[in-house]
Amino acid sequence: MSTSVSISDLQDALAAARQRLEWWNERRAVAEWDERRAAREALLAAERALAAAQNEPHAVPIEFPVQWDFGAPLPHLLTNDCRTFLVFFLRDIDPEWDGTYVNVRHADSESPSNLAVVEFNRCICTKMGTPNDEVLLGHPLAGKGLDWYSPFRVENSPWIKELQAINSIHHNYNPEHWRSFNHYIFGFHDSTFECVAKSFTVDMRVATLPNLLAEICGKLVGRGRRRET
Numbered sequence: 001m002s003t004s005v006s007i008s009d010l011q012d013a014l015a016a017a018r019q020r021l022e023w024w025n026e027r028r029a030v031a032e033w034d035e036r037r038a039a040r041e042a043l044l045a046a047e048r049a050l051a052a053a054q055n056e057p058h059a060v061p062i063e064f065p066v067q068w069d070f071g072a073p074l075p076h077l078l079t080n081d082c083r084t085f086l087v088f089f090l091r092d093i094d095p096e097w098d099g100t101y102v103n104v105r106h107a108d109s110e111s112p113s114n115l116a117v118v119e120f121n122r123c124i125c126t127k128m129g130t131p132n133d134e135v136l137l138g139h140p141l142a143g144k145g146l147d148w149y150s151p152f153r154v155e156n157s158p159w160i161k162e163l164q165a166i167n168s169i170h171h172n173y174n175p176e177h178w179r180s181f182n183h184y185i186f187g188f189h190d191s192t193f194e195c196v197a198k199s200f201t202v203d204m205r206v207a208t209l210p211n212l213l214a215e216i217c218g219k220l221v222g223r224g225r226r227r228e229t
Contacts, residue, residue, distance in 0.1 A: 010053055014046040040147075048145035052155065059145040059152035059185060065202050066116050067091045070149055073188045076213060077128050080220050084123035086186070086193060087212060090114040090204070115205045115212055123197035124181070125163060132190045139192070141185070148187055157183035160196055 021039040051058035068075075068088045075088040092114060120126075131139055133148050146152060154160075164178045184200070186193040205212060 005049075005053070007050070007053055010046070010050040014043075014050050017043040017046040044145050044147055047143055051144045055156060057141060057144060057154055057156045057158055059141045059147075060155055061145075061147075062151050062153050062184075064151045066204060068116065068149070068186075068188065071189060074209070075128070075186075075188050075191065075193060076209070077126065077193065078213065078216050078220060079123070079126055083220060084120040084126060084195065084197065085216050085219075086118040086120070087209070087216065088116055088188070089209075090116055110208060112206050112208055115207060115209065117203045117205060117212070117216070119201050119203075120184070120195055120197035121199045121201070122181075123195050125159075126193070126195040128193045129191055131192055133187065136187055136192070146185070146187070149189075150187065152185045154183035154185060157196075159183050159194070163196060 017039070021036070021043050025036060048058045048060060067090065069091045073088040075086060078085045078087070090113075136142060136146070136148060139146060141152075141154065160178065160181055160183050164175070167173060168175075180198050181196055182198065183196050184194065207215075
């Protein structure tokens, strides 16, 4: 007996997941946050399943060892022809926070903070800017598995296909070379970062942002230079 799921079945599942999330959102009870989040995850999974079945671009969550700050991650992108780094503040949870005040974060603070340094390996293209979290639903991957404040890999990426088409005129062009590249997308509070690279590494640091950026700039201009092979 066939166990394949039809496009119609996936569309029905997506409609049901959307209806379930709308029901939980209308309740708006703080105590039911876990149920709403589960409904949200079910909707995202249904979006991805339908997009994958139709061979469409969609965002797939990736394993990531840290969570960036929701309110003020202050991401910084540092890149040249050889290396690419993304730096941002990690999420700090204050067990004494009662919701009555807001901590303002300054990039030039002299106090050490918990920071992440993500280095993208064999990064060939980057972009950073709009949309922010208020208009993320306008992103082409909205409704295709993309969510706020999380890292994703884009399956069936049109960006990679565009870059591949551009490079196909080279006399040494090899389509197999492109199979190892990934389209990554990181949604922050005020911006979205995307890149095409082979992989990434994550390093957690306790430092001031200016000192850490200066250290990375030293790597970019030659100190601690690494040659890719």
